[in-house]
Amino acid sequence: MILNLLSAQPEIALFSSLAIGYFIGSFKLGPIQLCGVCGTLIVALILGQSGARISPDLKNIAFALFIFALGFTGGPQFFANIGRGWRYGALSIVEIVVVIALVLGAVVVLKLDAGTAAGLLAGGATESAVIGTASEAINRLGLPAADTARLQANIVTAYSVSYLFGLVTIVLFASQFAPLILRVNLRDEAERVWRKLGGDGALGEAQTPAAPPLAGRELRVTTGAGSTIGELEKRFGYNISVQRVQRDRSIIKPQAPVVLKAGDSVVVGGRREALIEAIPAIGEEVFSGGVSDVFVERVDVMLTQRAIHGLTLAQVRARAAPADAHGVFVAAVTRLDSTIPALSGTQLQRGDVLTLVGNKEDVARGAARLGYMLRATRKTDFVFLGLGVLLGIGIGRLSAHVGGIDLTPGTGGGCLLAGLLFGWIRSRYPLIGSLPSAAAQILKDFGLCTFIAAVGLSAGADALRLIREYGIALPVAGIVITLGPALASLFIGRWLLKLEVPMLLGAIAGQQCSTPAISALVGVTGNATPVIGYTITYALSNVLLPLLGPVIVGLAGKLG
Structure with a gap:
């Protein structure tokens, strides 16, 4: 039965x-x-x-x-x-x-x-x-x-x-x-x-860092009085950034020429090791709730700039103008759905997805210098998808004979090549061809x-x-x-x-x-x-x- x-x-x-x-x-x-x-x-x-x-x-x-x-999801990395x-x-x-x-x-x-x-x-x-x-x-x-x-x-x-x-x-x-x-x-x-790339050491199974690589602290200025914000950030390799300055009851925009005064309350964020080193040079840690507005933005950016391909994270930061790099930190690097170490010695490739952390203005500026921001969307561009599959079917009908052997790619090979091309086009022109990663994954798995x-x-x-x-x-x-x-x-x-x-x-x-x-x-x-x-x-x-x-x-x- x-x-x-x-x-x-x-x-x-x-x-x-x-x-x-x-x-x-x-x-x-x-x-x-x-x-x-x-x-x-x-x-x-x-x-x-x-x-x-x-x-x-x-x-x-x-x-x-x-x-x-x-092919679509692997296109940017394949050509890179x-x-x-x-x-x-x-x-x-x-x-x-x-x-x-x-x-x-x-x-x-x-x-x-x-x-x-x-x-x-x-x-x-x-x-x-x-x-x-x-x-x-x-x-x-x-x-x-x-x-x-x-x-x-x-x-x-x-x-x-x-x-x-x-x-x-x-x-x-x-x-x-x-x-x-x-x-x-x-x-x-x-x-x-890992240490050679700039990491702190290896983690054991099921372990995660107790101290996160990016952190923020609220400080009262003492030893740093008389220094400008730009001087402080430069001294620590732009691995810290002053996110907010409060003087008496007034909020001052944290620009590079601003001179800090004794008693100012500042919120400083950045890489943990640089922040720990910077605290004694600025003042003493306090808590009044002001740290809560640090790193309010976390966005994913597709790296498309050809000049950055092959550079390490440290080289990218060193070559960037201070005004461009200010307040922007790379929290993660994703390549082909795999997370690779976001260390100073990690080499970047076109097609990588960089997770940027910082305030809204800083990460928007950083995203514009690196590539384009991946907007959260659930919509699939079926015009792009349909044209891609049709092109693949057309490519698959092309035939070649080498030594009496038929090397016709067929629908499979044609759609694979078309997917590579359309994935690359999407990486260069992000306003077209939306295929969210979750949608692409279900197509791959279920298909x-x-x-x-x-x-x-x-x-x-x-x-x-x-x-x-x-x-x-x-x-x-x-x-x-x-x-x-x-x-x-x-x-x-x-x-x-x-x-x-x-x-x-x-x-x-x-x-x-x-x-x-x-x-x-x-x-x-x-x-x-x-x-x-x-x-x-x-x-x-x-x-x-x-x-x-x-x-x-x-x-x-x-x-x-």
């Missing part, structure tokens, strides 16, 4: 796959977490035995929305990292070259068909989007319907098996085995790098999982056949395909490119597009230094790996 219900109403199978799959994916075993996408696929493969099938149109729409949103930060970006090239070589080696040794080869690529590289681009490429081979369905089912089955083993491999390699190979204490290395569930349901009947045919060869191949580029990048990154160990391991997690691996790394290091390397390679690999789907299908077809 249940099987008949699932077959008659496939939407029940779809949402059951999502619900049960994400429930399974939420469990953790040490640093390993399966993730909702793989959980959804496993459940869909099981429920697919019932004969439930999702409309191909829904599957295609879901994948188009997912991959466009993926081309040609810059090349030492990290080179590891994404290592990933692509080694993965292609290993997959083609598996094709020759194991006599794999194009679908199984593409599934190994998707699972070994832990990049789910490859399933969609490879499936489209198989559709264009002009094979009989039964053969096309069989090859597409092989993609899904090979992915599900190799992904499980590839995920465990990259998490353990990045967080446990790589430090042993390099003979370093990863936590000590991360703390050293990918709906697509995965659809292909899993259609592949269910063939899954057991492929597993019986290749047995343990698929898991072993998945481990090798994951481990090969990771080992190559470890040695190239450390001894040729001279990368710091925490950033190098973060970059290896990023080249595999592995969120569980970076989470495990941050837990081991105790700070966010690995995220700096992760964001660069993740931005590049997340675009380049899906484009390999048609390439592997074409090459495997030739070798087979």
